[in-house]
Amino acid sequence: MQDTQTTPPHAATGLVSFVGAGPGDPELLTIKGRKAIEDAGLVLYAGSLVPPGVVACARPDALVADSAPLTLEQCHALVRDAALAGRNVARVHTGDPSLYGALREQAQLLDRDGIPWRVIPGVTAACAAAAAAGVTFTVPEATQSLIISRLEGRTPVPEQERLAALAAHKTSLAVYLSAQSAPLLQAELARSLPPETPVLCAHRAGWPNQQLHWTSLGNLARCVEEHGITSQTVFLILPGQLKKGAASRLYAANFSHGRRKGGQES
Numbered sequence: 274m275q276d277t278q279t280t281p282p283h284a285a286t287g288l289v290s291f292v293g294a295g296p297g298d299p300e301l302l303t304i305k306g307r308k309a310i311e312d313a314g315l316v317l318y319a320g321s322l323v324p325p326g327v328v329a330c331a332r333p334d335a336l337v338a339d340s341a342p343l344t345l346e347q348c349h350a351l352v353r354d355a356a357l358a359g360r361n362v363a364r365v366h367t368g369d370p371s372l373y374g375a376l377r378e379q380a381q382l383l384d385r386d387g388i389p390w391r392v393i394p395g396v397t398a399a400c401a402a403a404a405a406a407g408v409t410f411t412v413p414e415a416t417q418s419l420i421i422s423r424l425e426g427r428t429p430v431p432e433q434e435r436l437a438a439l440a441a442h443k444t445s446l447a448v449y450l451s452a453q454s455a456p457l458l459q460a461e462l463a464r465s466l467p468p469e470t471p472v473l474c475a476h477r478a479g480w481p482n483q484q485l486h487w488t489s490l491g492n493l494a495r496c497v498e499e500h501g502i503t504s505q506t507v508f509l510i511l512p513g514q515l516k517k518g519a520a521s522r523l524y525a526a527n528f529s530h531g532r533r534k535g536g537q538e539s
Contacts, residue, residue, distance in 0.1 A: 287314065287356040289383055291376055293369040293395015294318070296479030299326045301401065306393045314360025317351060322367035322505065324480065331363075340364075345375070349382045356388045368397040372421065373449060397421075398507040399447035402475030406485055408511065410445040416513035418444040424451035424458050440465035446510035452476075453504070455497035459490060466490055466512060473509040476502040 290309040295301035302310075307330055310316055316331045320339030331337050336355070340348050348364075355362050366374045370392050383390045399421060403410060410419040420439050423430065440446060440462050451458045452474075462470075468491030476484040488496040490510070497503070 285357075285359040286388060287359055287361040289352055289356055289362040289364060289388055289390040291370040291374075291379070291390065291392045292363050292365045293393060293397075294323045294327045294365050294367055295396040296368060296398045296401035297324050297327070297477060297483075298401075298479040299324070299329070301396045301479055302327055303393060303395065306395060309361070309393055310363045310365065312361050313363035314358075315351060315355035315362045316365060317348060317362065318365035319367055323365055328363075328365055345378060345382075349379065352379075352383070353386055353388065356383075357386075366395070369395045372397055373423070396479075398449070398475065398478050399509065401478040402447075402473060402485070402507055402509055405475065405478055405483065406473050406487075406509075408473070408509070408514070410447075410509075410511075410513075412513040412516060415516035416444045418442070419447060420444060421447045421449065423449045424454050424461065426450065426454070436461040437464035440510065443512045445513060446508075448508040448510060451508065452497055452502055452506035455494040458508070459493040462490055462493075462510060466510070469515065471511045471514040472496075473511065474500070474502060474506060475509065476500070476506045478507065480505075 292306040292309050293303070294306070310328055311330050311332060313331065314335055316328050316335050316337045317340050318328050319341055321341040328337055338351060352362050352364060364379065370376045371394070376392070380390060411417050420442065422434060422436060422439055424436060436448065436458070443466065448458065468489060470490040472488050472490055472493050474486040474488060474496055484500060484502060486496050486500055493508070
């Protein structure tokens with residue numbers, strides 16, 4: 274992988290920034306991401322997933338293009354031509370570029386052509402959904418892990434990462450790209466989790482028409498059908514919500530750390 278912090282190999286070569294657009298709310302775009310868009314001569318964004326408001330801060334003379342109808346090669350041609358002409362590029366991805374964002378293959382093409390690039394992280398849908406619902410993924414003494422995965426579709430999933438196997442850990446799960454196969458998702462999770470397991474179905478988290486629907490694992494498929502949420506939906510599977518858990522030790526009176534010496538609890 275190219276060192277993304279080095280000076281471009283040629284002064285005339287633009288820098289390509291993979292910008293995490295967040296879940297849809299323009300105010301959840303990071304300051305660094307916004308600056309990259311404002312500075313770009315080409316803003317290439319996934320219009321099927323990123324609202325136009327996220328890229329509305331582009332400068333007036335920038336080319337703003339929707340990548341949704343384009344192939345990888347067509348996207349790269351636009352990016353390459355702009356960068357080699359000395360223009361910075363903002364390649365805007367929904368959520369965070371490191372999750373289901375085709376980052377690796379785009380970066381390989383840039384490396385091949387000697388074009389410098391960097392990644393600017395964004396808020397992923399699972400975190401936006403948890404924030405909107407006011408829940409946490411971690412509950413002390415109940416669950417301390419979050420697993421992010423998806424059902425197998427046109428993109429295969431390794432056998433060891435099947436959802437039933439991951440759910441057997443009984444930790445929090447965020448399941449992406451699986452709403453169109455909700456009955457199969459329910460059946461797969463039910464192999465390892467009880468039907469009363471709390472599930473949050475979050476559709477278009479961060480968009481103006483956001484939908485949050487609490488249900489149980491046993492009613493997951495019915496919830497999806499009733500509300501017609503067959504795309505842009507993340508499922509938060511939260512078995513830890515069934516457990517009482519405990520208060521965090523971080524703020525306990527008798528808990529010492531580098532900033533505070535704890536005493537005995539009264």
